[in-house]
Amino acid sequence: MDTNYTPLIQQNLAVLYENLPDNLVRILPAKQDGDRFIFPAFGKICTLSPEGVFLGKEMLHDARGIILSLYALHAADEPADVTVFKAFKEFENTMPYAGAFATHTEQVLVPHAGAIKARLTTIKTLLNGGNAPAGLGGDFSFVVNPVPKIFLCYLIYEADEEFPAAVTCLYSANAANFLPIDALADVGEYTSRAIIDLVAGL
Structure with a gap:
């Protein structure tokens, strides 16, 4: 069911897919299947696609969809720092x-x-x-x-x-x-x- 988050998620995905970084698979990191990017998130399998953000088979219409679409938009080419x-x-x-x-x-x-x-x-x-x-x-x-x-x-x-x-x-x-x-x-x-x-x- 669509929520107030749904258009924001779709907007983030539209910006992402309009100019996909060549190295997105590596810097997320994720696996790529066509135009889908797949990686673990919140204990499940996340799939980013032009149609939406999914956890397992569930299309997200809440803040998790915002988080994960923004994560892809802000993908940074550096590792996580777990020393501190x-x-x-x-x-x-x-x-x-x-x-x-x-x-x-x-x-x-x-x-x-x-x-x-x-x-x-x-x-x-x-x-x-x-x-x-x-x-x-x-x-x-x-x-x-x-x-x-x-x-x-x-x-x-x-x-x-x-x-x-x-x-x-x-x-x-x-x-x-x-x-x-x-x-x-x-x-x-x-x-x-x-x-x-x-x-x-x-």
Whole structure:
């Protein structure tokens, strides 16, 4: 069903396909099948085509379609920098989005801390993740890769007698080179939603 996002997604795709970069396959990176570009995103297979953005067989009409079409438009010829992770607020121009980021990316996971720990291996596998770098903190932590060149590191603090559970989400150091900052905030939100979906019903 079309939404207010649909024309924006189509506009992004029209701009992309009007002047496709010769090296788009390499810099996304993706596989190419005719005019389609295929890569993993949010734990599923993303297909970009002139007709739309798909996750699996679902055509996207939400912010994920915006994120993924913008990611292709902003494809940068550099690797992700996972030597350092930084807080969302450390990127430039994040203040207008900081409150929503804390609510929809971090706090939304707090009630699921125990379930996340129980399904940590599944989360890391399905979201193309792995172990977090040592020394970042948290009672447990992990890295996921929801969009090819954007990595998120989640630090989970479990509740104890003195403090409630808490969640911190960090980004790979150059994540803002691949998306506008509002879309980068949305990556956090939709990654956290994907994590909640993976632990639902546990």
